[in-house]
Amino acid sequence: MIELKQLTKRYGKAGTLTTALSDLDLSIEKGEIFGVIGHSGAGKSTLIRCINLLECPTSGEVWVNGKNLTSLGKKQLQTERRKIGMIFQHFNLLSSATVYDNIAFPLRLNKTSKDEIERKVKELLDLVGLEAHRDKYPSQLSGGQKQRVGIARALASDPEVLLCDEATSALDPQTTDSILRLLLDINKRFHLTIVLITHEMHVIQSICDKVAVIHQGGIVEQGPVTEVFLKP
Numbered sequence: 253m254i255e256l257k258q259l260t261k262r263y264g265k266a267g268t269l270t271t272a273l274s275d276l277d278l279s280i281e282k283g284e285i286f287g288v289i290g291h292s293g294a295g296k297s298t299l300i301r302c303i304n305l306l307e308c309p310t311s312g313e314v315w316v317n318g319k320n321l322t323s324l325g326k327k328q329l330q331t332e333r334r335k336i337g338m339i340f341q342h343f344n345l346l347s348s349a350t351v352y353d354n355i356a357f358p359l360r361l362n363k364t365s366k367d368e369i370e371r372k373v374k375e376l377l378d379l380v381g382l383e384a385h386r387d388k389y390p391s392q393l394s395g396g397q398k399q400r401v402g403i404a405r406a407l408a409s410d411p412e413v414l415l416c417d418e419a420t421s422a423l424d425p426q427t428t429d430s431i432l433r434l435l436l437d438i439n440k441r442f443h444l445t446i447v448l449i450t451h452e453m454h455v456i457q458s459i460c461d462k463v464a465v466i467h468q469g470g471i472v473e474q475g476p477v478t479e480v481f482l483k484p
């Protein structure tokens with residue numbers, strides 16, 4: 253489903269180069285919940301942002317769903333990117349838009365019809381349990397509710413992959429667990445491939461099937477969570 257081949261990412265110019273990822277290979281199968289764990293600065297954020305080319309790799313290939321994203325033109329890349337949803341640590345909601353409009357945003361970009369948007373947003377509000385909050389603004393929501401909006405928005409274009417960039421790091425432990433349960437539910441229901449990055453072992457142990465440990469821009473260990481880390 254996702255294959256990273258010899259992925260290298262350097263930031264900066266000659267003289268001040270930082271190598272964030274170095275010849276990294278990674279393979280993620282369809283329907284898996286795949287976690288990447290590592291300390292701050294290890295390269296997690298760069299890695300996940302390279303999967304949808306939010307960050308452009310210096311060299312190497314990014315394959316998603318049988319397509320080499322690094323070889324595509326702008327238009328084709330845009331089409332492939334719609335199949336990759338993403339959620340963020342700080343939610344990245346539009347503060348001047350309601351819950352409804354935040355979720356409808358990617359559908360409007362795709363020029364979806366008004367009736368279809370209405371149907372789809374209702375379905376998503378129901379999925380994430382926010383029907384009663386559809387007309388509220390992000391500032392009126394709790395952190396967990398904001399992330400539910402983020403999840404609904406990410407799912408609006410029926411992606412095949414969901415990327416989670418430290419998606420629970422700004423939440424308290426109880427809210428974290430409810431968001432993780434929702435992600436697990438979505439994974440089972442839609443057979444959606446989920447890639448998440450985190451610095452918290454708890455997140456890996458609660459929902460991931462497989463894990464990779466990243467250190468100084470390289471994968472130092474990977475496999476089923478139960479093999480890499482003994483469950484408590």
Ligand code: ADP
Nearest residue numbers: 263264270272291292293294295296297298299
């Ligand atoms: P993590 O998500 O594991 O904390 P990052 O991918 O953010 O790691 O960072 C990996 C390395 O790349 C770090 O050394 C970081 O300082 C560097 N880095 C990340 N983003 C940039 C950037 N935009 N410009 C320069 N260096 C960066």
Ligand code: ADP
Nearest residue numbers: 340343344345346347354357358359361405406
């Ligand atoms: P940021 O760095 O905060 O993501 P951007 O300029 O990329 O800033 O986006 C501005 C706002 O629009 C953010 O809240 C972001 O979440 C939202 N946004 C951008 N692109 C999309 C998209 N394709 N689908 C949904 N929301 C988007």
